Amino acid sequence: MSDEVKRGLDGVVVFESNLSYIDGDAGELGYRGYAIEDFAQEASFEEVLSLLWNGAWPTPAEHEEFVARLAAERDLAPPVYDLIEELAAQDENPMAMLRTVTSMLSAYDPDTDAEPDDREANIAKGCRITAKIPTALAAFTRLRDGNEPVAPREDLTHAENFLYMLNDEEPDAVAVDAFDTALVLHADHGLNASTFASMVTTSTLSDLHSGVTSAIGTLAGSLHGGANQNVMRMLKEIDESDADPDEWIEQAVEEGRRIPGFGHRVYSVRDPRANILASYSERLGEQSGDRKWYDYSVTIEEHMAEMTRFSPNVDFYSASMYYQMGIPLDIYTPIFALSRVGGWIAHMLEQYDDNRLIRPLSRYAGERGREFVPLDER
Structure with a gap:
């Protein structure tokens, strides 16, 4: 075993994944073998979620079912709205709000007591988390600015609904297309810091909400999001x-x-x-x-x-x-989370499927052989 220290884990390969492929020298990125240039402007964010979570593009029938399932989970429990209102009144940082609210969502999830590696329950949880984060962010932004939250609609796409909730008007086609493509392009990007954090949490057999909460906290750092x-x-x-x-x-x-x-x-x-x-x-x-x-x-x-x-x-x-598109600067990073949650969940599903506790080593660099002196003799 090499005792060479790789600060920041530079160049260290710790996982195998079937999700995103990156060639940094050639400037290439693909999801599950598909180059982003081939689908980013054609496939919707909902389609990409299906691809990442299930391993294949959905059929028209599967897509219709998944879109409806996601749309049906958009609303928040009244106590969650109450918390968002309180955080907005305190002028909380938007990423801190998102971290806190995501943790709270587990209290109202019907699958909260499922086994951590129950894939069907995790897909259901993933749908709820992914659907509710945009609602929370739009509500917080409006409340903070002195406006009432706009209730989500089930007849709009994921991208369209967020812009509608944020601005209280249906967005035009160019804005929807642009925002949906941005969600697609931010959905996954290999073993970045927030994804790694979610997988470390998952590897302990903690739950999906904890993993997403860990990832949001990591994304909030200025060297990652923002x-x-x-x-x-x-x-x-x-x-x-x-x-x-x-x-x-x-x-x-x-x-x-x-x-x-x-x-x-x-x-x-x-x-x-x-x-x-x-x-x-x-x-x-x-x-x-x-x-x-x-x-x-x-x-x-x-x-x-x-x-x-x-x-x-x-x-x-x-x-x-x-x-x-009229989006406030300080919610750019939460919008990153709104998209990347799809990739976090996909990686956590992979981790659950072939789990091993993530426990790297550190090399001790301090003194040894120091003599203990009792308190009354110091």
């Missing part, structure tokens, strides 16, 4: 400064400023998800008649390509895309 918020703050800074975007980015790079939305722990080239989201940022800008956020982004990317070795990641173009 980069797209910083991207949008940067774009707004450029806009408010009245500076030429070319000169602004050139000066920022020369000053050594960290440019958010660039670089990735896995990809050494352009994140393939950025290719798709960039097109939606452009479409939303053209629809509104104001392309400046997309144009700023393109300018920054071009200068970064000339001046550094970094390429845009998934957060870079999702920032301007969400902003043009």
Whole structure:
């Protein structure tokens, strides 16, 4: 056994998975063997959940049944709404709210007493968690802003219903298409930190709600979720400064400023998800008649390509895309959770199917042989 310390588990392979495939050097990402370029703009988020959880694309009949099942689970128990209202009144951080509410959901889940590795019960729990997180986030956002929550509807898609609950109006087709594609592209991405956290929790034979709660807490960290918020703050800074975007980015790079939305722990080239989201940022800008956020982004990317070795990641173009859809900056990371919960659940289902307690080693680096001195002699 090697005693070499791999900080951050760099390069350490600890699992085999049938879920997402990543080639960081080639800029490739696929779910269960399907390249994202082939389905991201064609398959709905609900279809992708079926693929990730069940291993195959659903038939039309299976899809209709799954969509209805998910839609029927959207509403929250009154005490959960009460908790959300209290957290909104306290101006709680949106990710902290989501973590707390997700934990509370287990109290109202009819399968809460099922065995942790009961796959049928876990699929049912997964549907409820996935369906209720958007309702909780939309309700919290509206209450915090002084508005009443909007009840979920069962006749809308997952993406469409969230935007409807958030803004109290049915979104247009371009916004729905863009948001649904963003959900698809964020659904899974290998063994990232939050997915790993969910699997560690699952490996103890803890329950699915605990695993998702662990994952949300991990995603809340600034080194994992949240980069797209910083991207949008940067774009707004450029806009408010009245500076030429070319000169602004050139000066920022020369000053050594960290440019958010660039670089990735896995990809050494352009994140393939950025290719798709960039097109939606452009479409939303053209629809509104104001392309400046997309144009700023393109300018920054071009200068970064000339001046550094970094390429845009998934957060870079999702920032301007969400902003043009009227989504508040501080719920960008919860929206990440709204999508990634599908991948977390898929990985936890895999872990339950072939479980082994995750218990790595650490190497002791402290002193040895120290002599104990009783309290009254110190």
